[in-house]
Amino acid sequence: MEYMPDFTLHRPKDVAEAVRLRAEEGALFVAGGTDMIVNVRRGIERPTSLVDLSAIEGLDRIERDADGLHIGAGVTLDRLATDGTIRRDFAAVAQGAAAVAGATHQRYGTLGGNLCLDTRCLFYNQSEWWRKSNDYCLKERGSVCHVAPGGKRCFAAFSGDVAPTLLVHGAEIDVVGPDGARRMKLADLYRNDGMDHLTLAPGEMIVTIHLPASEGGAPSAYEKSRIRGAIDFPLAGAAVWLRQDGGRLAALRIATTGVHTHPVLIEGLEKFAGSALDDAALDGIGETVRSQSRPMRTTTVKPWYRRRVVGALARRLTARLAGL
Amino acid sequence: MKTLLSLTLNGRPRDDAVPDNMLLVDYLREVVRLTGTKIGCDGGECGCCTVLVDDRPRHACLTLAAAVQGRRVETIESLERNGRMSAIQRGFHEKLGAQCGFCTPGMVMAAEGLLRENPDPDIPAIRRGLAANICRCTGYVKIIEAVQAAAKENAA
Numbered sequence: 001m002e003y004m005p006d007f008t009l010h011r012p013k014d015v016a017e018a019v020r021l022r023a024e025e026g027a028l029f030v031a032g033g034t035d036m037i038v039n040v041r042r043g044i045e046r047p048t049s050l051v052d053l054s055a056i057e058g059l060d061r062i063e064r065d066a067d068g069l070h071i072g073a074g075v076t077l078d079r080l081a082t083d084g085t086i087r088r089d090f091a092a093v094a095q096g097a098a099a100v101a102g103a104t105h106q107r108y109g110t111l112g113g114n115l116c117l118d119t120r121c122l123f124y125n126q127s128e129w130w131r132k133s134n135d136y137c138l139k140e141r142g143s144v145c146h147v148a149p150g151g152k153r154c155f156a157a158f159s160g161d162v163a164p165t166l167l168v169h170g171a172e173i174d175v176v177g178p179d180g181a182r183r184m185k186l187a188d189l190y191r192n193d194g195m196d197h198l199t200l201a202p203g204e205m206i207v208t209i210h211l212p213a214s215e216g217g218a219p220s221a222y223e224k225s226r227i228r229g230a231i232d233f234p235l236a237g238a239a240v241w242l243r244q245d246g247g248r249l250a251a252l253r254i255a256t257t258g259v260h261t262h263p264v265l266i267e268g269l270e271k272f273a274g275s276a277l278d279d280a281a282l283d284g285i286g287e288t289v290r291s292q293s294r295p296m297r298t299t300t301v302k303p304w305y306r307r308r309v310v311g312a313l314a315r316r317l318t319a320r321l322a323g324l
Numbered sequence: 325m326k327t328l329l330s331l332t333l334n335g336r337p338r339d340d341a342v343p344d345n346m347l348l349v350d351y352l353r354e355v356v357r358l359t360g361t362k363i364g365c366d367g368g369e370c371g372c373c374t375v376l377v378d379d380r381p382r383h384a385c386l387t388l389a390a391a392v393q394g395r396r397v398e399t400i401e402s403l404e405r406n407g408r409m410s411a412i413q414r415g416f417h418e419k420l421g422a423q424c425g426f427c428t429p430g431m432v433m434a435a436e437g438l439l440r441e442n443p444d445p446d447i448p449a450i451r452r453g454l455a456a457n458i459c460r461c462t463g464y465v466k467i468i469e470a471v472q473a474a475a476k477e478n479a480a
């Protein structure tokens with residue numbers, strides 16, 4: 001891999017200072033660094049300064065009150081995976097965190113970093129010489145998307161494991177920027193553009209993730225498909241959350257990752273409310289998920305397979321959570 | 325730009341001026357000359373560079389040296405005591421957990437971190453704890469036995 005490029009490192013002690021430093025031209029945040037430092041080393045990111053968030057006091061707290069859980073963006077993934085309340089009431093979140101990369105990454109990779117994970121592509125997450133010999137790509141320095149050469153869009157896939165699990169639990173986030181703080185739905189953090197998939201303005205950072213108590217306690221789960229049992233990003237992943245009423249489905253939420261430029265909260269699942277979840281209904285749920293997934297040729301595994309897998313994962317998890 | 329890095333390395337406090345863009349693995353190998361920590365993939369995929377920071381395994385190749393300011397860093401060189409192997413080192417030695425040896429320092433440090441957190445891990449817990457470390461020689465069976473042996477010795 002390449003030598004480290006030159007940059008200035010800042011280690012602010014508070015959020016206000018971090019936000020101010022990040023608003024400067026060429027600055028980027030780094031939290032755990034499990035993905036960002038790789039991208040800097042590969043020349044995919046070429047920051048003039050890095051703003052390290054690991055010295056900020058209080059970003060690593062998990063607080064609980066009657067409204068629910070309030071998780072600092074600096075909480076590491078292994079804590080999400082092992083926290084008793086999260087495992088019991090927001091099981092998909094614990095499973096998503098435990099599915100990220102390997103044990104070592106989970107011990108310093110953060111929740112905020114995982115939510116802001118850059119989109120990934122076979123033609124993008126490569127070494128400098130690899131990308132150069134391929135004339136780079138639309139997302140980085142080049143003019144052609146090698147996935148869809150005719151178009152002017154980037155289809156790099158969002159590959160975070162935790163975002164879909166938070167989406168099915170109705171998570172909201174606190175964002176702080178140069179213009180102050182705002183609270184938004186996690187779903188509004190993302191947009192359909194592989195080049196620029198986050199709606200954060202320059203300088204804005206996620207500080208807290210809220211999991212509402214009202215959405216806790218219902219069965220939920222996350223599963224991903226990958227080539228190896230560890231380390232790999234998802235080829236496709238699905239989080240499922242449901243409530244039952246007297247053996248029938250009362251409410252169902254499904255979110256996916258790895259099959260679109262952003263995590264997708266699946267639409268049109270209301271029609272399954274009241275269903276006894278027979279085979280036909282489960283097939284319909286799988287098909288609904290499949291039809292809203294748009295994997296492109298961004299991994300070595302073919303899109304048709306990832307599309308089938310994401311539907312199958314959603315179907316299987318729904319059946320399992322319903323006790324079938 | 326440089327930072328004055330003050331840390332506790334293998335139990336001893338030290339201060340070094342480190343460039344902002346210096347990685348922890350390069351600091352350990354090039355500045356301190358502790359070359360036990362290996363550079364394998366350079367991208368967090370192989371685990372060869374695993375060290376402990378405040379008792380927790382971490383990739384030295386994805387950590388900036390200046391970011392371990394004030395922290396406690398331990399490398400493979402810290403494990404022996406007066407020339408005698410620690411329990412986890414003895415486990416790898418006696419159960420033949422090392423073949424070519426290149427992954428071994430990272431594997432041992434990840435296992436050491438696992439045993440500090442969970443002194444009596446079952447096989448699934450060992451497999452999960454070492455999931456970020458790749459070994460191309462052993463097939464992992466001997467490595468799992470090495471961790472079990474160390475856990476047993478620590479408990480004795």
